[in-house]
Amino acid sequence: MSKTAAELMAELAKNKEYQAMKKAQNERLTDLEKLYADDERELVKELNQAGFAVASVWDFVNSKNDYMGAVPILIKHLKNKHHPKILAGLARSLAVAEFSSNDELWSVLVELYNKAPSDSEIDIPEERGAQEAIAVALESLALSSRTESLKKLIEKNQSGDGIHWLRDKLKELS
Template sequence: MARGKKHSGGMTAAELMAELSQDEDYLRMKAAQEEQLQARAEVLRRAEQPIVDDLARAGVEVSSVWDLVNTSEPYPDALPILLDHLQRGGYPDRVMESLARALAVGPAAFAWDVFRDLYLRAEGRGEEEGLAVALAASATEEHFDALVDLLGVESKGNTRIHLLRAIKRVGGKRGREVLESLTSHPVFWQEARALTKSRR
């Protein structure tokens, strides 16, 4: 039978947790943290409610935009609504991220130029990340040169890594050459090397 790991004070993790469960200061801290998490979740829920309502009117029933991010079912009727709200902006960063990630599907290729413009203007970390994912997922062969250009926008940091797989997917031989040229790049090297080794 495995024994619980001893901490430096000679107490097992189980014993430590049992002690903490009786510690009023610890319990108060945990309760405060939980309250903060619930309050933040409620703020986000209220913020995205207009989006959820618009989706419902179009026949797309979800409790959160993240439900679309996490489904494998297509939702073509939702795309114009999501794009409209993404362009309006003004939502918390986490909601903006969910909108962009929900648009990270091939059928959203019609909005690729919009994604690029929003990506270049985005300031929130989540929004940037979500838009980079949308740019990669919706890219077609005609977007190859623009994808490569975006790699040079240093202000977007490592969110640009998402674009590498799309460059390989849509770029063919040119895409592979771009990736090979990035195998020593300080930001892209790891993903570039992995993609140049992969046959997919």
């Protein structure tokens, strides 16, 4: 006999084991939110002072707003030590074709991709995704003038996260 959603929810509300698990999960999420906010506090402060009203670097991802003026701050923070989720947000915020003429950005992202561990090397799920985010940014910024750099990156990172996008981009540019 099947249960209605309301019956299941009532049953779970009475289940002490489920409630304890749910409480622990909520506490973990709260701790992560605090960790991320603490990590990007200085970055957000600098962006706000520069006139960009954001609460997180992730506010730029897929944004329709013009934030070209934030690029120097974002590059500066790519060079700083950040939690992998904040690094991923930085990289994804810079995955914009309009930024492709910025050679410093390209160089910093190539260096970061080479240094970033792939998800298969990371035990903590919340620390995964940075290398793939960097690949997304590199794919967006790749130009025909960067073909050799892209080839070297692919050769060095045959099984890196997001490498398939970079291979596809190389084929497109060649």
